[in-house]
Amino acid sequence: MPTILITGANRGIGLESARQFAADGWRVLACCRNPDAASELASLSGVTVHALDVTDIASVDRLAQQIADPIDVLLNNAGQSPRPSLEFGSMDYDGWADLFAVNTLAPFKMIEAFHDHLRRSERRVVANVSSLMGSIADTSNGVVPYRTTKAALNMVTKALSGNLAGDKIIVFSIHPGWVRTDMGGPRATVSPQDSAAGIKEVIEGANADASGQFFNWTGETLPW
């Protein structure tokens, strides 16, 4: 029975991923900032809920020490959405730094903290939830800070794929689609169910060739 650790598991794509992996017999370690407010998550069978603020390094290290078993898949899903105060001409730089902390530094820190758990597992997969908005090749206007945090996350993915190849750890970025979540809004084109199912399929099919890639939730690769 493989184990997956999911960050930001209390809602949206994280919650739906927890549901689908658990339903498929996986052991799910579901992390969120406030487990007391995550009743839906706690009600899922096969899911254990853990308190985790991914930007709090002590919190990450503490969780890594608490969990002894190997972790087959780390799904770095927690992320912060674009904010209206972050546009050219009126940029909030501390807000931008906060975005970097959540979207770029935290996934890196999670991989560091759970490196040994991954190395001891069968599958050894890290999936970083990125965004097509982080594709430098695909860039259009607006939402600059959010884009930079996801582009930087993709750099982390690519470089770690090489640095962790010796441990046979597979690291990739994945674009979840434009999903009807709190972040994506009601007009988004993809349901959380479909997105999570697509991400799950990519995770389960990941081999050494997948490492260092940027995937769409439907499985094809996306440009940097």
Place this chain on the structure above:
Amino acid sequence: MTTMLITGANRGLGLDFVRRLAPEGWQVHACCRNPSKAADLRAMAVEYDVTLHALDVTDFDQIDALKKALGNTPIDVLFNNAGIMETAQRTLSLDHTNQMFETLDEDEWMAVMRVNTMAPMRMCEAFVDNVAASNRKQMLMMSSIVGSIGSNATSRWYHYGTSKTALNMVMRSLAADLRDRGITVMSLHPGWTQTDMGGPEAALTIDQSVGGMVEVVKKLTPADSGRFIAWNGEDVAW
């Protein structure tokens, strides 16, 4: 007359840009943290139209003060050249291995992001009207192939590399945002160069690197906006 505002102009690549362009008649606003120590720049200011400005690019009050001092002066080329591999505190370690996996230093990483990624954005915000009022209308970013996702299979420099990846994204976004104002925004890769950052073992002399980049910059047209170009004129992968 062509006017350039350049950050980090006191040494290395920035200094050589001033050294080449000031004698050609360019008016240069040369920024560095400590003009009183910038002997080479001060010598050039005696002979050419070079004005020194004290500017720590992470100090936004200083950026605002510089904007106030320059007023509506048209700026043909806003050159975000200032950048760091690591903070002064880390430089004391005399190696860059502290940017490897399993050594995340959150404060250090963010400090590098603030200089290499956020400060260029702040400069572009502050001087966008000056650039729009000029003839050339160019914003240049000193990036690096270390930030090229496609060119790197591993990294020893996560802080620096991600900061340059993010800078390239800033560049691409601004190229799209400012196209309507006729502004050309692009990133440069200087090559591995014998500067304080590159070290003495580097492949290129400063003369080769900047010589190449000056040619690239002089040939830029609005069609080049959004490109990431190396010192030798070749495009660099994202």
